[in-house]
Amino acid sequence: MxxxxxxxxxxxxxxxxxxxxxxxxxxxxxxxxxxxxxxxxxxxxxxxxxxxxxxxxxxxxxxxxxxxxxxxxxxxxxxxxxxxxxxxxxxxxxxxxxxxxxxxxxxxxxxxxxxxxxxxxxxxxxxxxxxxxxxxxxxxxxxxxxxxxxxxxxxxxxxxxxxxxxxxxxxxxxxxxxxxxxxxxxxxxxxxxxxxxxxxxxVAAASAPGELPDSEAARQVRAWRAEGRAVVVYAGAMGRPNHVSTLVEAMAEEGPRRLASAVIVGRGELQAELRAQVEALGLQGHVRIFDQVPKAAVQRLLREASAGYISLRPEPIFRFGVSPNKLFDYMQAALPVLFAVRAGNDPVAECGCGFSIDPGDAKAIAAAITRLAQMPEAERADMGRRGEAYVARHHxxxxxxxxxxxxxxxxxx
The missing domain is CATH 3.40.50.2000 (Glycogen Phosphorylase B;)
Structure with a gap:
């Protein structure tokens, strides 16, 4: 009171x-x-x-x-x-x-x-x-x-x-x-x-699935998952600090090409450059980039995905830790997380809800995507639930x- x-x-x-x-x-x-x-x-x-x-x-x-x-x-x-x-x-x-x-x-x-x-x-x-x-x-x-x-x-x-x-x-x-x-x-x-x-x-209390709007990005995730692919989602800014180009580079490796696809949603000064990178690497059938959608539509998108991806360009100031909203959104959606961040804290390792990778190592990111894609669905679900419980308890x-x-x-x- x-x-x-x-x-x-x-x-x-x-x-x-x-x-x-x-x-x-x-x-x-x-x-x-x-x-x-x-x-x-x-x-x-x-x-x-x-x-x-x-x-x-x-x-x-x-x-x-x-x-x-x-x-x-x-x-x-x-x-x-x-x-x-x-x-x-x-x-x-x-x-x-x-x-x-x-x-x-x-x-x-x-x-x-x-x-x-x-x-x-x-x-x-x-x-x-x-x-x-x-x-x-x-x-x-x-x-x-x-x-x-x-x-x-x-x-x-x-x-x-x-x-x-x-x-x-x-x-x-x-x-x-x-x-x-x-x-x-x-x-x-x-x-x-x-x-x-x-x-x-x-994170705010999650909305009921029926209240969440659909989007072209979510429809693409569903289509790829119906083909048996694991789908990694990045939902956030596309600027230099976000280091999203390394995800695109990782998707060009053999494992992700065979087993997984990636959906990137957001806005930022590097969006056109990322689209050009996808085309140059011949990844149009494996990676799609969409403009920013409302937050409620992002929640629905995450519920359709296999894993969430977050990355930050390494900076000395991250020694004080990070508290990124999109990480907690992934956790709340019970998604396994690929955490390509080097910082003073690592919530993903702390609760065992995904894999932590060096943000500049495209081969290591590709290996983590492949490993997630090869996991049984039940094992991925257990990993996601650990993150969901962690974020509800602490955030x-x-x-x-x-x-x-x-x-x-x-x-x-």
Missing amino acids: SAGGSIWYIHPYAGGPGIGRYDRPFHLAREWAARGQPSVILTAANHHLLDVPRPAGCESVQGVPYEFLPTPRYRGNGLGRIANMAAFSFQLVRHADRLARDHGRPSLVVTSSPHPYAFLAGRRLARRFGARCVFEVRDLWPLSLVELAGVRASHPLVRFTGWLEREAYRTSDDVVSLLPCTREHMRAAGLDTARWHYIPNG GYDTLATAYLQLLGKAGA
């Missing part, structure tokens, strides 16, 4: 049904509401991850209140995006009194960090209303700028972001990490590790929402 106030969840790029694909805020808020805890999601009316720009103001999304704060539109990563970030922080402070009237004074203010620059505004709101201040770390900043984007460590933005990171660790009442191996890094940056909490990405939003309510319980301590 409510501890005397609402939860204000600040997420500059919040999604949800009909809003955008990054729907963690929506599912947490629904779980909190089911427990009698009011909350509101505070996000930008314009950002690059929205399905469509939203009008500024309050909107109820399947009973979850969203406040879309007015921010300017932008394209790319230039000055327009910086102006959008600054405007979002300004609007949080500007609308604070109205938000308190409309949604109740907060007991807990959570600032999530797809970028960290709204933290100072979130902390100001927490102090203004006497609420507990939580910093939710989705990505490590400024390390992401340096190790992924290649920005110099001496760059003013990196220096400012480093100061902001240390300030957030020093002054937050609690720090929530979506990554499992960050405790020591945060301690070195000034965090008292008694205030460190691991609350990873999650269900009911579990994650409860962990947040435990932080809220500290507010009166």
Whole structure:
């Protein structure tokens, strides 16, 4: 039940049904509401991850209140995006009194960090209303700028972001990490590790099969499985970090050519290049690439497949662990998983729901696909069920929402 106030969840790029694909805020808020805890999601009316720009103001999304704060539109990563970030922080402070009237004074203010620059505004709101201040770390900043984007460590933005990171660790009442191996890094940056909490990405309750829309990709999976092939599905982005080209290369090996096919669904800057790779390798009868489909259609697609594939280009920053949504989607669908990721954690090995392979080794990936394809169906099903049980135990939003309510319980301590 409510501890005397609402939860204000600040997420500059919040999604949800009909809003955008990054729907963690929506599912947490629904779980909190089911427990009698009011909350509101505070996000930008314009950002690059929205399905469509939203009008500024309050909107109820399947009973979850969203406040879309007015921010300017932008394209790319230039000055327009910086102006959008600054405007979002300004609007949080500007609308604070109205938000308190409309949604109740907060007991807990959570600032999530797809970028960290709204933290100072979130902390100001927490102090203004006497609420507990939580910093939710989705990505490590400024390390992401340096190790992924290649920005110099001496760059003013990196220096400012480093100061902001240390300030957030020093002054937050609690720090929530979506990554499992960050405790020591945060301690070195000034965090008292008694205030460190691991609350990873999650999965919502699965929809009934009859509620899920069909797609051309799912029909292709069914057709290939009817021919006796195992079908590996990759559902996600097609960018350089995702390393999907290695799956295509693996499918050209003898074992996958004889026993398996692959369906790739999503969007990204490398989609055309992947299509060209499929054609160059003569894989048109073994690999098909489809545009992104709605999340509900992805769920149905996964239920038709034999295995799920996930890969990430090796990066030093993955030493802090990964928490990819698509991995948990595969597990929830009871799919065996081919985990071509080198990171500080390995959920697939931990629960025995698939095979872990080096992300750059196409021959090893091909061997794993062949091994899965040759498994008896019952053995594959057992492997998938282990992943399903693991994700329900550790990544269900009911579990994650409860962990947040435990932080809220500290507010009166």
